[in-house]
Amino acid sequence: MNAKKTLAIRTVIRRARRYDTLVALLGLLALSIGIFTLAALFIDMAITGIPRLNSEFFLNFPSRRPAEAGILSSWVGSILVMMVTAFVAVPLGIAGAIYLEEYARKNWVTDVIEINITNLAGVPSIIYGLLALGLFVYTFKLGQSILTAGLTLALLILPIVITATREALRSIPQHIREAAYACGASQWQVVQHHLLKYSTPGILTGVIIGMSRAIGETAPIITIGALTFIAFLPPAPGQLNVETGQAAGLFDWLWSPFTVMPIQIFNWTSRPDPRFHENAAAAAFVLVLMTLSMNAIAIWLRYRLRKNIKW
Amino acid sequence: MPSTITLPQNPPPLKAESKNLDFYYGDFKALKGINMPVYENKVTALIGPSGCGKSTFLRCFNRMHDLYPGHRYDGSIHLYPDEVDVLHKSVDPIEVRMRISMVFQKPNPFPKSIFENVAYGLKVRGERNRSVLEDKVEAALKGAALWNEVKDRLDDLAVNMSGGQQQRLCIARALATDPEIILFDEPTSALDPIATGSIEELVGEIKQKVTVLIVTHNMQQAARVSDYTAYMYLGELMEFGETNDIFMKPKRKETEDYITGRFG
Amino acid sequence: MPSTITLPQNPPPLKAESKNLDFYYGDFKALKGINMPVYENKVTALIGPSGCGKSTFLRCFNRMHDLYPGHRYDGSIHLYPDEVDVLHKSVDPIEVRMRISMVFQKPNPFPKSIFENVAYGLKVRGERNRSVLEDKVEAALKGAALWNEVKDRLDDLAVNMSGGQQQRLCIARALATDPEIILFDEPTSALDPIATGSIEELVGEIKQKVTVLIVTHNMQQAARVSDYTAYMYLGELMEFGETNDIFMKPKRKETEDYITGRFG
Amino acid sequence: MAIAPPDAIPNPTVPLSLGGEARLAEFARLKKARQRREALIEGLLLLAASVSVLTTVGIVYILIRESISFFSHVPLWDFLTDTQWTPLFDDAHFGIWVLMSGTLTSSLVALAVAIPLGTVIAIYLSEFAGHKTRETLKPLLELLSGVPTIIYGFFALLVVTPLLQKIFPELPGFNVLSAGLVMGVMIIPYVASLSEDAMRAVPMSLREGSYAMGSTRFQTAVNVVVPAAFSGIASAYILGISRAVGETMILAVAAGMQPTLTFNPMEPAATITSFIVQVALGDLPHGSIGYQTIFAAGLSLMLLTLCFNLAGYWLRKRFREAY
Amino acid sequence: AQAQVVKIDGSSTVFPITEGVAEDFQKAKKGAVKVTVGISGTGGGFKKFCRGETDISNASRPILAKEMADCKAAGVEYFELPVAFDALTVVINPRNAWLKQITVAELKAIWEPAAQGKVTRWNQVNPAWPDAPIKLFGAGADSGTFDYFTEAINGKSKASRGDFTASEDDNVLVQGVSSDINAIGYFGYAYYAENQGKLKALPIVNPKGQAVAPSEAAVLAGSYEPLSRPIFIYVNAKSLAKPEVKEFVEYMMKHSAKIAKEVKYVPLPAKAYTTGLDHLNKGKKGTVFGGKNEVGVTIEELMAREAAL
Ligand SMILES: Nc1ncnc2c1ncn2[C@@H]1O[C@H](COP(=O)(O)OP(=O)(O)OP(=O)(O)O)[C@@H](O)[C@H]1O
Ligand SMILES: Nc1ncnc2c1ncn2[C@@H]1O[C@H](COP(=O)(O)OP(=O)(O)OP(=O)(O)O)[C@@H](O)[C@H]1O
Numbered sequence A: 001m002n003a004k005k006t007l008a009i010r011t012v013i014r015r016a017r018r019y020d021t022l023v024a025l026l027g028l029l030a031l032s033i034g035i036f037t038l039a040a041l042f043i044d045m046a047i048t049g050i051p052r053l054n055s056e057f058f059l060n061f062p063s064r065r066p067a068e069a070g071i072l073s074s075w076v077g078s079i080l081v082m083m084v085t086a087f088v089a090v091p092l093g094i095a096g097a098i099y100l101e102e103y104a105r106k107n108w109v110t111d112v113i114e115i116n117i118t119n120l121a122g123v124p125s126i127i128y129g130l131l132a133l134g135l136f137v138y139t140f141k142l143g144q145s146i147l148t149a150g151l152t153l154a155l156l157i158l159p160i161v162i163t164a165t166r167e168a169l170r171s172i173p174q175h176i177r178e179a180a181y182a183c184g185a186s187q188w189q190v191v192q193h194h195l196l197k198y199s200t201p202g203i204l205t206g207v208i209i210g211m212s213r214a215i216g217e218t219a220p221i222i223t224i225g226a227l228t229f230i231a232f233l234p235p236a237p238g239q240l241n242v243e244t245g246q247a248a249g250l251f252d253w254l255w256s257p258f259t260v261m262p263i264q265i266f267n268w269t270s271r272p273d274p275r276f277h278e279n280a281a282a283a284a285f286v287l288v289l290m291t292l293s294m295n296a297i298a299i300w301l302r303y304r305l306r307k308n309i310k311w
Numbered sequence B, C: 001m002p003s004t005i006t007l008p009q010n011p012p013p014l015k016a017e018s019k020n021l022d023f024y025y026g027d028f029k030a031l032k033g034i035n036m037p038v039y040e041n042k043v044t045a046l047i048g049p050s051g052c053g054k055s056t057f058l059r060c061f062n063r064m065h066d067l068y069p070g071h072r073y074d075g076s077i078h079l080y081p082d083e084v085d086v087l088h089k090s091v092d093p094i095e096v097r098m099r100i101s102m103v104f105q106k107p108n109p110f111p112k113s114i115f116e117n118v119a120y121g122l123k124v125r126g127e128r129n130r131s132v133l134e135d136k137v138e139a140a141l142k143g144a145a146l147w148n149e150v151k152d153r154l155d156d157l158a159v160n161m162s163g164g165q166q167q168r169l170c171i172a173r174a175l176a177t178d179p180e181i182i183l184f185d186e187p188t189s190a191l192d193p194i195a196t197g198s199i200e201e202l203v204g205e206i207k208q209k210v211t212v213l214i215v216t217h218n219m220q221q222a223a224r225v226s227d228y229t230a231y232m233y234l235g236e237l238m239e240f241g242e243t244n245d246i247f248m249k250p251k252r253k254e255t256e257d258y259i260t261g262r263f264g
Numbered sequence D: 001m002a003i004a005p006p007d008a009i010p011n012p013t014v015p016l017s018l019g020g021e022a023r024l025a026e027f028a029r030l031k032k033a034r035q036r037r038e039a040l041i042e043g044l045l046l047l048a049a050s051v052s053v054l055t056t057v058g059i060v061y062i063l064i065r066e067s068i069s070f071f072s073h074v075p076l077w078d079f080l081t082d083t084q085w086t087p088l089f090d091d092a093h094f095g096i097w098v099l100m101s102g103t104l105t106s107s108l109v110a111l112a113v114a115i116p117l118g119t120v121i122a123i124y125l126s127e128f129a130g131h132k133t134r135e136t137l138k139p140l141l142e143l144l145s146g147v148p149t150i151i152y153g154f155f156a157l158l159v160v161t162p163l164l165q166k167i168f169p170e171l172p173g174f175n176v177l178s179a180g181l182v183m184g185v186m187i188i189p190y191v192a193s194l195s196e197d198a199m200r201a202v203p204m205s206l207r208e209g210s211y212a213m214g215s216t217r218f219q220t221a222v223n224v225v226v227p228a229a230f231s232g233i234a235s236a237y238i239l240g241i242s243r244a245v246g247e248t249m250i251l252a253v254a255a256g257m258q259p260t261l262t263f264n265p266m267e268p269a270a271t272i273t274s275f276i277v278q279v280a281l282g283d284l285p286h287g288s289i290g291y292q293t294i295f296a297a298g299l300s301l302m303l304l305t306l307c308f309n310l311a312g313y314w315l316r317k318r319f320r321e322a323y
Numbered sequence E: 001a002q003a004q005v006v007k008i009d010g011s012s013t014v015f016p017i018t019e020g021v022a023e024d025f026q027k028a029k030k031g032a033v034k035v036t037v038g039i040s041g042t043g044g045g046f047k048k049f050c051r052g053e054t055d056i057s058n059a060s061r062p063i064l065a066k067e068m069a070d071c072k073a074a075g076v077e078y079f080e081l082p083v084a085f086d087a088l089t090v091v092i093n094p095r096n097a098w099l100k101q102i103t104v105a106e107l108k109a110i111w112e113p114a115a116q117g118k119v120t121r122w123n124q125v126n127p128a129w130p131d132a133p134i135k136l137f138g139a140g141a142d143s144g145t146f147d148y149f150t151e152a153i154n155g156k157s158k159a160s161r162g163d164f165t166a167s168e169d170d171n172v173l174v175q176g177v178s179s180d181i182n183a184i185g186y187f188g189y190a191y192y193a194e195n196q197g198k199l200k201a202l203p204i205v206n207p208k209g210q211a212v213a214p215s216e217a218a219v220l221a222g223s224y225e226p227l228s229r230p231i232f233i234y235v236n237a238k239s240l241a242k243p244e245v246k247e248f249v250e251y252m253m254k255h256s257a258k259i260a261k262e263v264k265y266v267p268l269p270a271k272a273y274t275t276g277l278d279h280l281n282k283g284k285k286g287t288v289f290g291g292k293n294e295v296g297v298t299i300e301e302l303m304a305r306e307a308a309l
């Protein structure tokens, strides 16, 4: 190869490599925009909110006096709503996914379900709020209760759980199924003894991500009309009412009015007194910490736990 | 083309027999009118070039094809002594699989403990008694020449064993339920020579108790372990006979060509 | 164990030469001190059992291993006439790849039109002139015996062609940039016999213009297409010589065992 | 759910003494019994799977039921052509375009951020970054999508808008720009993560083909990887678009909820979603025209996202990964 | 068994007072009674109230004829109890140096329905004002504030232009006005009082021709007109049979004055609260406003009317 040609080629390569550098830089820049935003948001909340974080903040009800206001009713509400959500979405999601992945034959019914789940994943959360308002609140008369909110969010995260479960099931190699069948297992035994066990990390990841999404949802909860001052906890099962002497039923709390963290934050930020904004920042800090750690756990699960199941 | 079947002079009792067996993957006919005996407590090897239908044939015995839509059997495989046709549609494939175990090409232990792997077949059969389970697991592991290596770590994950150990574990899993037939589909093709040797030895031993059907692409292996050999080609059974005869004096040119390596 | 290298009596000009080449996948040493000549405008075949390092060796020539972290070369591969060491770290792998093309085991056309596939290497080299591109694409497609089949549908997607056509397209793609060497890694293993035949023919033709290094697991193919053959085993070069000699009177027992099919 | 084990352990389960037809009948009976159990389970699972369909049916039913009453008061033509949106006022106007313009403008701003940045990040992570870098940065980026959107809303209003006002002093306190930008950042991980998955699914052999021709990483990414992963990338974009169109709280908090027909991001605007929460925040007099309005708006939103999803479906079908 | 819950909903203006009372009341009762206070706006609150869904409705304007009819249809009878006075405050950006005061006519020119899309610059309202865009912020269409303001300024309830930033959330409005020099907006006095640094209250020229800025004194003196307004709670007469509701209302009448002051409203004279209690005990139901949203009712007038019930 002659020197002139070599030189020409080197020039071409050098020019082409410039784009490599450029894209790498752009990529890093874009990434840092995202990550800096996250950091800025977090630090901003931390600076404003952390001074308010003490045990009273977690144990007090909301109050018109900013210094006394706390998030007791809202974090308890969030947890109760999440319980309902998990209780509904997890079994439904897993069962649905098992059906689609292991049982469904290729026909129009499964096609419909299939397309439908993809579509649902793209439906805005506020639409779920409208569904809940029209159906749960007014048609089924469940009221603006923990049950309504939990069901709404369960429907909202159902596609997430289903998709995650299906992916987890899909990643189990066929030879494991064949081995189990060859031992004489029935289809359900294969599911119960093997598939469910081995897909647990994947399912768990999906559930956690879904729950972290649900816990931060505001719009559907507002839509069902839960923007309310709540300075009490839902009745614990068996809790005695001082005045009437009646014990609360096991599921009374399901019908109780409630508030959740994002609503409390929204409420505080919309108050005139700037000291409430500190409360809002503190509550937001707690909420973000909750969702971020849930996400972090999910990501950790995905990257670590999956490695432990070898085929 | 009719198969050339040379029955032994004093045939041992029949364990199974395929009769006019056709098999279809959708529209593709992968097996064409297979008639072949399987003798009790003998090892029968299936050989033939890649894609000839060895695995397909083997997997008919435990109705493995039922797992996939569009796979279709035609003909029958009778199991003796009761002469039930395992392919008959009134027969539950699960029941067939409980009588006929299988060991796969790639070792495929469940990602569970060694104990649970071996005990799995028993659990599926409803055995819950811990001491019965322990006894049977021990017997199966001994039968698979694995007991000494694993007896102190029955609770370890099976997937952390070596390939050869895993395959022996799969054999133990298949043995644990006292099957009538064990099907082997190229059980050593993922293993190194030493592990291969120990599996071959094992096959020789377990035939005392159970009938073995083994697919292999390794002629030497077939010659070493089997009593009978079937040579398949393009979905047909070309020749069946005692292994010595097939390898020493094959009746058909095609068989000879394949065995001497002139083709394949 | 030293390699047995039989150089031809009147050696043709050298095109490349590997000297004491070691290669590591992380801690695993996949190539051990390979010394081997590659003669200009000749076809050199690399044969050997699976896992012996044929592909690894081939991919050193165009520094393909640079794409993966932890892959390490030791030793050198000199390219003649300018005697540049393609493995030297001061040498830009992109420049190496511009001089040495490669055709892979599985046809891997880009998801673009036929024309763009063939023109791709030229565009990467900065060629923008449409008529130059058209001429070169046509020449390359003719060189790959594909022109007549595709000249009317140059804008069709390449992935819609048959496997054999795709592989010829990949050859055209490799030819289009006038490389000095083309590396083939089992180029026909994914193809049917007819497509295989046409690729083999092609290799015979293109060696007029370019030096060819071809990995194959098919002894007959090596015998048919190559001028020189190298037999590798466990990361070492066992024997190198003219193809006729290697197949007719191999110097080493191992080579003979492999070639006669007694092993592998 | 424990399944009763098959009756007996010893094989065969059907006694040898039985012969011929009786035997087959006994086999059939056993098979039936097991199949019934399995069918019951399958039925339950199918039921669970159809909950998602019921959800859709519920959504469509509710939206359409209320919208029908809505459109019996408001002519569809007015809904589509009126340029004012004052449904709760004395002089009521119902021009959905006012809200559509806000939705589209804010989505465009967000996508103008999310799509280029997300794509560049995806390319960087899949083609340039080493294994370690990718495994740390990608999860970190995904955390962005875990932050509750209401918090992004306040971040936009209280941090980003004042910053923007330093650059554009004319910028009002509520504006689509700031909300859109923050929304864009929120959407980045959706776009980046899915696109990256799609790019990484492109087989190495294709990349090797390109590198073997002497191309650089950039050339390989642009010429080979991106086209090969196109349908996956398109899905990622579609998801990003759905997110943007359906995002609520960021816009409700930071974009001003001002129903004016404008495509200028420097102005406040109301979107379909922010209108719905705004009304929901206040009053929901069941059965009134105001109540029905949010369902009509919701229906429009649903149709909008449906369009995008169908487009995505079509794109995926049309450009199935071809490698 | 449902726990004892006092359900309150309605006006965002009244919310701070009710919330304060609810908070103290629940503390005093050691959690035996639960009180929920929602914010649906006055109109939304009455909707629920007249369906019997709530025990008490917060209202920043009197009940309207249509709402009375709804209540009647559902058999809901109620007590009307004024709890405080508010000065509906018109605010501008503090950097706005040229706007010193505004007349009702000028406000009308800005806010009337006919102005939509037409009156977009300050000099269109008053040539003396600069040629700058008008940025509008106002209460959402479901709020009593909106009803009152439109009634007082435009002469008809809910008659307003629509192209402004409307929010039930007054803080959104504070944020909007404080960040835009050309902005003008309106909401309850409390929100102005809390944000005095960020906002400037615009003096309103009252019917007597004086420009008066909103303040407690001006409200008490009856000179902040026409934007002074009483705010109320309405109590469902049936609910009053429940001891916890009765207790709550009595507690509220005793403590409203203090809490109103705390949250920056103008408390009524002590007599007003005792009159209210009196009505409760004597069963004097109904409204003194006859279903009209009257503008410019002063404290004395209100007292007189209540006394006459
Ligand atoms: N699931 C399937 N669907 C369609 N055709 C199949 C399927 N599995 C196998 N075949 C085809 O059936 C024929 C027989 O395949 P089979 O796997 O039985 O061959 P084999 O003899 O076991 O080969 P090998 O030695 O490679 O395992 C082949 O032509 C194969 O391509
Ligand atoms: N990416 C890799 N990382 C680690 N080891 C590898 C890698 N690729 C190949 N090896 C190992 O290096 C050795 C040589 O592999 P190579 O692919 O070169 O063999 P080959 O001769 O081409 O075999 P085949 O005919 O099967 O293609 C083998 O032992 C293989 O397991």
Ligand SMILES: [Mg+2]
Binding pocket: B054, B055, B056
């Ligand atoms: Mg096979």
Ligand SMILES: [Mg+2]
Binding pocket: C054, C055, C056
């Ligand atoms: Mg290779």
Ligand SMILES: O=P([O-])([O-])[O-]
Binding pocket: E010, E011, E012, E013, E014, E040, E041, E042, E043, E059, E060, E139, E142, E143, E144, E145, E146
């Ligand atoms: O919330 P309002 O007081 O304005 O009705």
